[in-house]
Amino acid sequence: MGRWSTAARTPLGLTAAVLAGSVLGLAVLAPVVWGTSADAVDTGSILSPPSGEHWAGTDNLGRDILARTLVATRLSVLLALAATAIAVLAGLVLGTAPFLLGRRLGRVVTAAVNIAVAFPGLLLALFFATIFGVGATGAVFAIGLAGAPAFARLTQTLVAGVAARDYVAAARVAGVGRLRVLLRHVLPNISEPLVVNATVGTGAALLSFAGLSFLGLGVQQPGYDWGRLLYDGIGAIYVNPAAALTPGAAVLVAGLAFNLVGETVAKALGVGGVARRPGRAPRAVPGLAPVAADEAPRAVGDDLVLDVRDLEVTVPGARGPVRPVRGVTFSVRRGEALGVVGESGSGKSLTALAVSRLAGDLARVEAGRLTLLGTDLTEADGRAHRRLLGTSLAMVFQDPTTSFNPTRRVGAQLAEGARHHQGLGRAEALARAVDRLGAVRIPEPERRARQYPHEFSGGMRQRAMIGMGLMGSPSLVVADEPTTALDVTVQQQVLDLLADVRAADDVALVLISHDVAVVRSVCDRVVVMYAGRIVEDLPAASLDDDARHPYTRALVAAVPDMDTDLEAALPVIPGTPADPGALPPGCAYAPRCPLASARCVEEDPSLVSDDTGHRVACWHADGPAEAATTAAPGEVGVP
Structure with a gap:
């Protein structure tokens, strides 16, 4: 609560709190306190100017304009909130569709959103208003759908940024479905800018709704909101300016209140802030045995783990398709360590991503043969493929900072794959996560399992990433420059750990690095890549x-x-x-x-x-x- 109290004590926060509290208080109390006087007709005081009895004058039926403005607060705020809810819901659906639907359908949705964003919001609102018809209900949908494209564009951008993180790739390697990845790993990490945008958007929805009602497309008689009162008062503006200025001022103050609240929320959350969620500590399960090695598919008939023949990866480029990986052929056997070296851009990491089926929707992966433990990975993805990749392939990514979801505890992230693929219960999976953290030499694994990734050092995060791969019974570990961001001492610790994992279970290792000295000391064979192809294997x-x-x-x-x-x-x-x-x-x-x-x-x-x-x-x-x-x-x- 520290950052919220700090933000609330600033001049911006105090102003936002006072204005928003006043608006919401009036929304609750005004119909109760002034509801009767707002509807009281006084034919003897029709179109009266401001006076001690009627501070803002009366309308054409003698009703008190100030009382009606105060009472209209509830309907105006509720309609604005309803329109914002529709905009947020529709924006989330459209913004996350490219991630859920894949490359082809996602591009169609993205193109539609881009076209809609090009139109002014008010023009879209008028368009939808003609479709849904006049009235409060039609105006709510019109304002909501008109605000959806901008929210969808923001969501698409944020989702694309988080989807490229290593912890999302790790979840996909573990075989977690796209919807679950979205709910568990993507949305929690983009929630803060979405909340800020939704709060500011409520003020914009309030102004837009008042505009539609002013044009006669919103709330209809006998109902009234601020826009409707403004419409009624504009006809008498030369006789009684207060009849139009009073609801206009209410719209201005309420819109300002929501915008200031949005700015305060943004300041409290901070750039790149992370919403933390409480989690339960893992319970130890007495007698829990490690997952049996024979639960994961194994190669039949020989010790070949990974077989790659004529692997090609094609991605779209500015001047046509580009092939950053061209005809790569290699194999890795049980217990063997293969090093892949080359300069940046030589195709090392993209080769590993293609083998792991993580090259992305825009990349087209083709191969004469691409098998893991005898299973063809070029066939359509299915449950069996996901289980194979989730239990028999472990990925260790380059940057330990982005290898974990910052909004979830480390133990829960390790346990996710075990629950998804191995059928373990929550307690069993968390207990195995503690066991794996201890296996990769993390001290006090039970306490560390309850911590968030930012509480780990860089080397500890990298070891925890290896522990995540060991939640199953991997036959192949693909380490993509796992020591780049670490100091020399921690580098050696990580390399020693990979060597121990390899020796303990006869695991095959593919180590990608730009450091020839590291590869020479760890690996049995070395593949040298340049411009997307292998130039030497020795x-x-x-x-x-x-x-x-x-x-x-x-x-x-x-x-x-x-x-x-x-x-x-x-x-x-x-x-x-x-x-x-x-x-x-x-x-x-x-x-x-x-x-x-x-x-x-x-x-x-x-x-x-x-x-x-x-x-x-x-x-x-x-x-x-x-x-x-x-x-x-x-x-x-x-x-």
Whole structure:
């Protein structure tokens, strides 16, 4: 309550509280206190000017205008709130539709919202008023639907931002349905700006409703709201200006009150604030055993865990489709650690997302073969696929800060997948979450399970993310640059933990990194990617002495070691990475390669394998290593 009391004590907060309290108080009390005098007809005082008896004068039936203005507060506020509720509900439905419906239908909804937003709100209100007809009910729907497009646009933008977060991707890997992801992970994280917008929108709805009633399309006789009183008083404005100014002032004050409340709410919540919800502590379940390894599907007949053949990912671009991943082929066996290295934009992470079925609705994933434990992942998604990905594949994302939903407790987030896929009850799933937090070396796991992600350090969040993957019985762990945001000591702890997980259950590991030294120390094999394709596949132990592609040699040479001459300039890679949307003919690395020849510029080399399984795509794979790492002075290299 601290931030609310602080905001309420500011001049803005005090003014908003006084005005809003007065308006809401009048809405409740005015019909009771002044209802009789507001409806009393006095034919002897028709169109009287302001006086001590009638402070704002009377109307054409001798009724007190001030009393009627006060009594009209209830109907005016209720109608504005009803219209706002319709706008919020319709806006939420339209704004979340692209997330729920997928790429094609979502684009149709987005286009419709964009068209509607282009029209002025009052014009839309008049359009809907002609459809629903005159009267209070028709005006409520007209104002509500007219305000829906702007609210939908805001919702679409906020949903798109949160949907790209790692914790949403983690929920999808766990097989949680889109609707549940929306309700559990997306809406709680966008609720605050929506609440602020809805509060400010109530003031706009109040003004719009008064406008429709003033035009004769809103409240009809014998009912009356502020707009209707303004319409009645405008005819006598030259005789009694107070007849029009009094309801006009009421509209102004009430609209200002709602807008100031919205500003106060925004100040109290703060930019990027998070609404916290109380949660229950996990109960330990005596005798709970870890999930049996045979509950998850396993490869039949051999130890092949992941098999990828000719993987291609196509995304829309400004000048047509772009292929950031081109014909990637590799496999990972049980207990094997495969490293994927390359510069930013080489297609490493997108390859992992495509394998995990998380490339997004705009991406088209095609492959000659894409199997996990013998199951074809290119087939239509279904319950079996979701369970396979949720229990047999663990994703460890790059940024531990965005790996968890900030509005939910860590234990509850770990338990979600176990409840969804393994049929555990709430208490059992929370108890297993505590067990997994302890397994990844988080101290006091029971207490930590009750905490929110912001209460964890960066390294602890990363370990908890690994623990989330271990809630099932994963056969494959895909770690996408899991140590990038961590200090050196914590990096080693995370790498040691991944190694322990791999050794304990014979788990396959795919480690994506730009750090050649890390991959060399952890992995058995290394796949080097450039411009969306694999240019070399070799044993990790051969990186220093047997790398054959000039790009691989340059990456290795750019990493300093204990023998590096401190007085000499570090080797660097000249030029900039290739643009996936404008790849040159021939070898994509040719513009940066010191060994490039005319053939390199004209023909793209195929990825060929020798007798040892070492694969390389280069016309000069046997060229001198010294020449391959020579770069023009002053170029920017890759660390």
